[in-house]
Amino acid sequence: MQLGIDPASKHGFTNDAATLLMGDQTAAEWLATAEEVGDAVTAPAVLPTILPCAAQSPDSACAAEFIGTYGQRLFRRPLTADERARYEAHFASIAAEVEFPVALKWTLVGLIQSPHAVYRSELGEPGDGGHALTQHEIATALAYTYGGSTPSPELLAKAEQGALATPEARMAEASALLSTPRGKDVLHLFFRQWAKYPQVESKVKLDVAGFDDIRMRMIDETKRFVDEVVFAQDGDVRALLTAPYTVLDATLAQFYGFGQVAGDSAVVERPADWGVGLLAQGSVLAGQAHADSSSPTKRGLLVYDRLLCGPHIPPPMNIPAIDPPMPGAQTTRERYEVAHAGDPACQSCHQYFDPIGFGFEHFDAAGRYRADENGLTIDATGQAVDSKLVPLITFDGLGDMSSKLAELAQTTDCVSGLLANFAYGVEENCLAEEARTALQDGELGLREFYVELAASEHFVRRAE
Incomplete structure (x- = not known):
């Protein structure tokens, strides 16, 4: 039994109510x-x-x-x-x-x-200028948001008894559901769609032997990394971006050049200056790159869109091609600066994300660290700017960028807002502000934050 693929929202989520139309x-x-x-x-x-x-x-x-x-x-x-x-x-x-x-x-x-x-009913019962969801509607919201499926007979029985009325009761159910394999899959779906790391599955890398196998191992690496940071360590956004380790097998460790790793899966400290956290994952790096070169634009746009929530900039209809790689004669950064910074029409948009992407340049198209680019010195300095081009952070290399992004309030605010949008199936700002503040202040991990969303007013009420 196979239903079609659900359309994605602008942030890649396939559970946005506004896009789920019955055609x-x-x-x-x-x-x-x-x-x-x-x-x-x-x-x-x-x-x-x-x-x-x-x-x-x-x-x-x-x-x-x-x-x-x-x-x-x-x-x-x-x-x-x-x-x-x-x-x-x-x-x-x-x-x-x-x-x-x-x-x-x-x-x-x-x-x-x-x-x-x-359809999932959210009609509720009218009153006080809005609609209070019924107990069965709340049970349904809990089941899908935290368990990835329809409510169990036991949960429906609790709804029948009116046992889901308090924030504490809803959070207890949310936590229990999130601890199940299906519940973990729900939160993993957020990270897959938000960080876009499964895109590496469709990528081809020229002159990289065996990449068909490597790319699937990369996807598994990132899933295990999220498991370790979010579920095992209950880490927050800072931990996700700055964890000094990854979780991989011997084949992938050899591909990256990490050295020997025992077993099918091991928590491995990253070599110094080889990046940290989610942005140093091979699936992210190789997924946001071309077949024959890195892509400062793709990598920078990922950070701009998914970590900083920069204003959406639609691409033009006719995107000019960038000169092909010139090994030993010109770095990737130099090619992109000539193509984008030198053209005012391109620069007006690329100035927001290419300078972020330059921080990834010590990693090649396949996600491997490189000290230089075919003998040429790599300049991995860059910056992230606000809408008025005022620098938010400046950095030198991926590790420095990840650390500074982790301490930027805008980063946690962006990620928490997107996670709330994912949980509620809507794209709205200003949802669950109390829980978002607690995450910002380091009082909650990402898993705890997701559970806290069940206690919010939006989880049980809809405006007129």
């Missing part, structure tokens, strides 16, 4: 999936295991039991009396013509296609 193709895919699920559930070997009465007394009462139980799981709340009556009547009209399993299949297909199953 013709998605509706057709949803119908096909509903029919496949219906066939699977009503198969002779399966149906009696989930609905014992189907083997003993396949009648309208048995169908009503199915509708009540699985309708609640699909709608993520108990069906109303009117809804139950309508689906039971729907079953009866079909059962008059076909056998019990077939009638049950098409009843299930109808349940799956209901807007109450397709």
